[in-house]
Amino acid sequence: MTHTNHRIGDHLEEDYVILIMPSKGINVKGSAAKLRKYLELALENGAIKIGDARLGNEYHQGGVDKVLDNLQDQAVVQAVFKDKASLVKALKAYKKADLGLSVVVSGLFDQVTECIKEAGLERHTINQSMGRWGKTDRLPPTEILQLNTMCGHGMVGVGLIKEVVEAVKKKEITPEQGAERLFAPCMCGIQNPHRAALILKDLTA
Amino acid sequence: MKIDQDLCIGCGQCVPYCPVGAIALGDDTADIDLDECAECGNCLRMAGCPVDAIFQQELAWPRTVRSVLSDPLTIAEESGISGRGTEEMKTNEVTGRFKLGTVGIGIEVGRPVTGARFYDVEKIAQAVAQLGVEFEKINPVTSLMSDPKTGKFKDDILNEKVLSAILEFPMETEKLPRLFEALKKVSGEIESVFSLDVATRIAPDGSVPTDPHIKPSGLWLAPNGKTNVGLGRPRYQEDKS
Numbered sequence: 001m002t003h004t005n006h007r008i009g010d011h012l013e014e015d016y017v018i019l020i021m022p023s024k025g026i027n028v029k030g031s032a033a034k035l036r037k038y039l040e041l042a043l044e045n046g047a048i049k050i051g052d053a054r055l056g057n058e059y060h061q062g063g064v065d066k067v068l069d070n071l072q073d074q075a076v077v078q079a080v081f082k083d084k085a086s087l088v089k090a091l092k093a094y095k096k097a098d099l100g101l102s103v104v105v106s107g108l109f110d111q112v113t114e115c116i117k118e119a120g121l122e123r124h125t126i127n128q129s130m131g132r133w134g135k136t137d138r139l140p141p142t143e144i145l146q147l148n149t150m151c152g153h154g155m156v157g158v159g160l161i162k163e164v165v166e167a168v169k170k171k172e173i174t175p176e177q178g179a180e181r182l183f184a185p186c187m188c189g190i191q192n193p194h195r196a197a198l199i200l201k202d203l204t205a
Numbered sequence: 206m207k208i209d210q211d212l213c214i215g216c217g218q219c220v221p222y223c224p225v226g227a228i229a230l231g232d233d234t235a236d237i238d239l240d241e242c243a244e245c246g247n248c249l250r251m252a253g254c255p256v257d258a259i260f261q262q263e264l265a266w267p268r269t270v271r272s273v274l275s276d277p278l279t280i281a282e283e284s285g286i287s288g289r290g291t292e293e294m295k296t297n298e299v300t301g302r303f304k305l306g307t308v309g310i311g312i313e314v315g316r317p318v319t320g321a322r323f324y325d326v327e328k329i330a331q332a333v334a335q336l337g338v339e340f341e342k343i344n345p346v347t348s349l350m351s352d353p354k355t356g357k358f359k360d361d362i363l364n365e366k367v368l369s370a371i372l373e374f375p376m377e378t379e380k381l382p383r384l385f386e387a388l389k390k391v392s393g394e395i396e397s398v399f400s401l402d403v404a405t406r407i408a409p410d411g412s413v414p415t416d417p418h419i420k421p422s423g424l425w426l427a428p429n430g431k432t433n434v435g436l437g438r439p440r441y442q443e444d445k446s
Contacts, residue, residue, distance in 0.1 A: 005431055006317065006400045012429055023296035023437065056278060060250065091434065100438035102296040108429045116434055123407045124435035125297040127309075128415065129427035130401040133392045138319050149317055153277040153289075154368045155247050157224035158318060185222065185251045187277045 003053075003153060004078075004106035004190055005129045009146020010202060015195045016081040016107040016115075018042060018090060022074060027100060032071045034099045039068060041093040042079030046086025051078045051189015059184045067189070082194040084115050091119035143203055147196060151186040160185070168204045175200035206242055206249060210234050212258035219252035219259060224368060225320045243320055243368045244271035246278070267362045270323075273345060274367035281345040289313075290371045291344050294404035297433055301441030307375050308415060309404035310338075310384065314397055315369035321397040323349070324363045326370045329399065330356030332391040333372065336383055341373040378405065381418040 004017045020038045022031035039050045043064075050067055051057045053076040058064045071077070081087045087105070094103055105112050109126070116123060132139065139145060140158050147161045148154070164178040173181070179196035183189075208219070213234035220228045220235060227241035228248060237248075249259045264272055273279050274289050281289070292300065293309055303309045312329055315321030326346070334340075334356035340347040351359045376384065381403070388401065405415045419426055 005402055006313075006427070007429060008427070019295060019431075021292065021295055023292055023299045026296075026299050027438065053277065054280070094436060098436075098438075100436070102292075102299060102433060102437035104295045104431050104433050106429070106431045109432070110428070112432050116432065119434075121434045121436070123411070123432050125294045125303060125404060125406050125433040126413065127294050127311075127402050127404040127431040128419075129430050130403060130419070131425040131427065132317070132398050132400055133388055134314075134325075134395050134398040135319070135392075136398050138396075139398060140318065145317060152316070153245075154224045154316060154318065154320075155245070155251075155277065157222065157226075157247070159221035159223065159226060163221045185247055187250075 003188060005127055006152065007146070007149050009142055009199065011195045011198045012108050013111060014082050014198065015192045016084070016087045016105065016112065017190050017192070018079045018081070018087070019076065019104040019106065020101050021076040022101050024074065028074045031073045031101060032075065034101055035071050035075055035077050036068050037097065037099060038094065038101065039077055039079060041097060042090050045089040045093055046081060046083070047079035047090065048082055048194055049080040049183070049189050049192070053078065053188040056187045057184070057189035060187060078188055078190045080190060080192050082192065084111060088115045088118045091115060091121060095120055146199055147182060150191045150196065152190070153187065155185040155187060156182050156191060165200065165203050168200050175204070206237055206244060206246070207260055207262045208235055208237055209258045209260060210236065212256045214256055216255060219248045219254060222248045222252045225366070241366065242271070243275040243366050244268065245275035245368055246272070267365050270349065270362050270365045271367055274370050289345070289369060291341060291373060293373065294431065294433055296437055297406065298435045299437040299439060299441055301443065303375060303404055303406055304443065305406050305408065305414065306378055308378050308381065309375055310373065311402035311404070312372040312388070312399050313369050313402070314372065314399040315367060316400045317398065319397050320366055320368050321370055322363070323358050323365050323370070325395040325397045326372065327356060327358045327363065328395055329388070329391050330358070330372055332387045333374070333384065336376065336380060336387060338374040338376050344371060344373045346370045346372060378414055378418060381415065382422060385422055385424060
């Protein structure tokens with residue numbers, strides 16, 4: 001339900017995700033070809049990653065082409081952007097293509113609202129995060145959570161994050177290589193490796 | 206998930222991939238604490254075990270619940286989509302699920318990091334059920350309740366551990382303060398964490414109808430979230446009942 005909704009921490013101004021999905025019983029039939037078009041338009045307009053929540057990310061499927069080729073009706077697909085200019089270009093392309101599937105943008109509300117307006121669109125419905133409740137003293141510090149919460153399914157675990165941070169600190173891998181290691185378990189492909197690399201640089205400076 | 210103790214060479218490569226820390230490295234081999242394992246499949250997919258010692262054992266009820274609510278590639282029968290929830294607000298412009306005056310609530314128990322046992326999910330469900338909410342029928346978590354009116358779950362799943370379980374329901378916007386009070390109270394009675402979502406239709410004048418109910422509460426509200434931009438077709442006609 002909410003897999004891009006609870007991101008916290010730094011560099012959120014360089015973190016935007018577009019999610020596209022058909023609706024069961026309404027516009028599912030024939031949606032696979034449309035989903036492919038949405039992802040192609042995303043890549044043409046600056047998306048840094050794409051993913052399919054039904055069959056897995058590019059590592060799991062064996063490449064970006066496989067993600068596109070294997071799309072099924074009723075898939076839920078995503079595209080990750082690192083800047084507002086690309087996001088606006090993609091949204092304008094979606095408006096022009098008018099393919100009729102639902103499009104949701106995840107990111108800082110003030111920034112996203114500006115981009116939506118610039119693309120000639122309007123906000124219809126929003127989903128707000130009211131944070132973490134319950135036994136929150138069990139949670140790791142924000143410096144770890146900001147990497148963990150980029151995968152809403154929790155596949156980028158605390159142990160892996162700590163291992164990657166240590167490897168970057170020891171200069172065994174670069175922050176960019178570390179960010180790709182953290183992206184790989186995120187089956188939907190919504191982890192933002194650009195932002196993750198920025199955070200890894202901060203944590204290891 | 207299990208590790209074949211005869212094959213494992215104790216390299217430890219799988220250990221960091223477990224999101225709930227259920228894999229421990231002993232003197233000679235790594236092993237999985239089955240009580241803690243949420244059956245998410247991450248170790249099998251990602252660890253690259255050099256001797257293929259990790260394997261998926263056959264899952265039977267009630268352990269199957271773990272896989273459905275933890276492995277992101279599992280398709281839930283109820284929703285027809287992968288993941289743990291539903292279309293919720295993502296398709297609201299075509300479904301009309303959340304109309305003006307109604308908010309969509311998502312309480313994702315176990316997220317982030319801690320995972321959750323169903324006895325905690327039940328405590329929260331029973332707390333909010335007292336507000337008269339109706340849990341979303343096509344959410345797979347609702348199908349695990351023995352009595353959706355009270356939020357009671359089937360007894361045999363109460364100790365099952367999942368990465369997260371989402372309680373999902375619509376409610377009148379003006380009831381939000383009562384929900385917050387109920388959640389504050391139950392927060393002190395559980396061992397898990399949960400993340401809270403509030404989805405709302407934007408008003409015709411561009412305002413956010415939840416603002417008068419959330420801002421006075423003093424509760425933390427994220428500066429980021431999700432925005433449906435209304436491109437889905439056919440568009441739900443707001444004036445139809």
